[in-house]
Amino acid sequence: MTSPTKSQWRTAILASRREVDAATRSAEDDALATAAAELGAELGPGATVCAYVPVGREPGSVALLDALAGAVERVLLPVARDPGPLWWAPYLGADSLVPAPFGLKEPEPPFLPSSAVADAALLLIPALAVDRRGVRLGRGAGFYDRTLALARGARLVAVVRDSEFVEALPEDPHDVRMHAVLTPRGGLHPVE
Template identity: 75%
Template sequence: MRRPTPAPQPSPDTAGAATKTQWREEILARRREVTAAVRDAETAALTTAVTALGRELGRGATVCAYVPVGGEPGGTAMLDALAASVGRVLLPVAREPGPLRWATYDGVDALVRAPFGLREPAPPFLPPESVAEATMLLVPALAVDRRGVRLGRGAGFYDRTLGLAAGARLVAVVRDDELVARLPEDAHDVRMHEALTPGGGLQVLGQE
């Protein structure tokens, strides 16, 4: 297993004093420096881990996931592995501010370009409440800390959505160095239950 690299330390020097904006800038800069070879290796490791997760959940489960874009870890191979294991994968549809809508993943070829630089399934779309059918959510994140505090991009789509997913396992998918000791937290932030990283696999959060 690949040894995780040291966690990012945004300015100022003490991470506890850094703002969410500073964390975002630092992590996005680090992601831009990741080589294609490292991305491919991380995608392969995450796909293997997701395959095991899908087998654990079993056929008939519903999993909410997402299409990684930009420097986000993972790729569409993760979605194919999930679909082969559980049968039903829902992807988010982001439009106007508010909870995310959802659509069924029917393969890479069925994805279309969408706002915010995303790739989504074509209509028909499902209402936000469809997230309540999920056993697990794989949630994109810039970072997550050991308590479960997640750092997103700041649009608030997931903060407005996760409250509808009562009872589901919330798994933040991040690179190894994006699982950190402590992040700034706001009152509306919904904590993750687990983190999934290429080198560390699935790790339970909230135990420190």
């Protein structure tokens, strides 16, 4: 039997996410915010963390960003501009987020260069799925794969729903493996 392709995985996961009801999403988002606050507290108040603003049915919330901001010195959010690595901007609260390309919400300028990710001790990274080896399935644009090589020494943690932490995903040579996975019910999972 042939293993599913990345495209097939993406289609199945996005369909599954559309089926998650609002109460479940809210409970998951609360659990992720609590876990993010704990991760931030472990790093200490002087740390920089890179996170993201969820889009559509992605796990996470602005409450997660607020929890991080209360625990660390600086939370940076991605700024997606084609075709290069992500730029970054400080998170200054939900009211500072504006509509951006690709249906995202981002902080307003000024933006920091891609190299700002090197200051981070932790990156919380959106994903559609992650496998037990740390292989991350993103949406396919490659923004994170082009950016993560700049995150020298940072802990790379993908954020997914519990059902999206899977046994095996297809892997390409350019894929950057995660160090851990954060899920709502299971918390922080190290990967092999």
